[in-house]
């Protein structure tokens with residue numbers, strides 16, 4: 001049964017919201033609009049010169065397949081843990097001194113005296129464990145979902161390189177506080193390295209900056225830990241993410257696309 | 269995967285993707301939630317577990333047991349299990365390198381088109397087995413006492429005080445990090461130091477004591493130990509002097 005209702009009376013003119021009008025020929029009509037226009041101008045200016053918006057749209061508005069679930073967040077969580085390591089690492093680097101005589105004291109200064117020093121150092125220290133756990137979970141996800149198969153083989157290979165580099169970060173970072181534990185663990189680690197065939201002894205000499213654990217070993221570990229390896233990781237992460245966007249993320253292996261009957265011609 | 273399977277996969281994938289949702293904002297919302305959880309976990313760990321700093325590194329210490337970060341425990345355990353010297357490089361370098369190569373090449377030897385874990389029994393079983401093996405080795409590594417133990421029976425003719433001293437010497441040597449560079453019996457690393465299993469054949473005890481006090485780098489000197497705790501030092505010398 002159709003229902004009849006009286007139309008609601010219109011609001012008094014004083015309470016009616018005024019429709020926004022686009023800025024006319026005589027320019028924007030208020031500070032907010034001026035700011036908005038300014039923003040658009042800046043973006044347009046940048047885009048005219050860089051065409052970045054296309055890439056951004058390509059990255060952000062690509063579709064992720066049906067069935068994408070929480071397991072697919074592990075990769076980006078790994079990246080986030082890496083970013084957290086980078087930020088906390090920068091703050092630690094402001095106080096850290098990689099000389100064998102001063103390293104330990106500078107870390108002690110961070111822990112005892114610097115503002116929030118112990119907190120930041122704790123984040124960096126435990127963040128490394130979190131990153132290792134996340135990277136392993138992410139790898140397990142891609143393994144059990146068969147996500148390394150065609151056409152994503154290369155992304156798997158890049159991923160394994162990232163895994164090795166992450167462990168290299170951990171190994172080189174462990175020495176830096178220069179306390180007993182880090183010193184002796186690293187001595188043993190480098191010696192183990194040296195037992196390897198062919199490149200083993202050379203790798204150990206490279207790490208130690210000489211045949212013995214000496215004054216420059218620490219600064220070498222520091223340079224590897226804060227520049228060489230993170231640079232490689234960042235570059236490979238970029239390649240990894242580019243391939244993710246280019247190829248798309250897999251659908252969970254049990255998903256099947258249902259085909260529309262009308263499109264299937266040759267079914268008898 | 270042959271050409272047909274590749275094309276089939278791409279077609280199926282295109283259909284699933286067309287049915288999907290845009291990355292922004294749907295996937296990004298989940299990713300951000302996960303990022304927040306990650307950050308909270310890191311912050312909580314930092315607040316609860318803190319950032320302790322041990323005593324300062326001292327290359328001359330003689331009683332420090334090296335322990336790596338927990339995620340290297342499995343490697344550490346492999347090292348403990350495999351003792352014969354000719355296998356040690358294989359255990360420390362060979363096995364990990366092999367595993368890494370196998371991991372790198374995975375997409376090139378597992379070429380079947382199937383992706384569901386329950387229909388790839390070999391891959392799934394291998395994956396689960398690897399996880400359990402790593403977890404087990406990590407567990408063992410975490411609970412292992414000192415990696416520096418010397419499994420060696422005292423010479424049969426030792427009795428009484430001499431036996432006690434021998435055992436103390438064995439303990440001090442084991443805890444002094446000697447095994448990081450020397451091999452004694454079945455324990456310890458292959459180098460850089462010489463093997464000590466039969467050291468007393470070439471060196472009399474006095475010469476051993478001399479070397480301990482005044483070693484060639486990178487070996488740490490035990491001079492301080494001999495000044496402050498001579499009985500420990502003498503036990504070391506006695507133990508090493510018995511290695512014929």
Ligand code: HEM
Nearest residue numbers: 072075076078079139142147156159160162163244249250
């Ligand atoms: C620093 C470490 C890494 C970062 C930041 C990272 C990041 C990502 C991200 C954001 C994705 C998108 C899908 C998802 O999140 O699951 C992804 C996909 C992928 N990653 Fe990683 N990843 C890392 C390490 C690895 C490792 C160690 C492997 C394997 C050995 C790997 C293999 C893959 C594969 C095969 C894909 C495609 C998965 C699919 O399409 O479903 N990644 N990665």
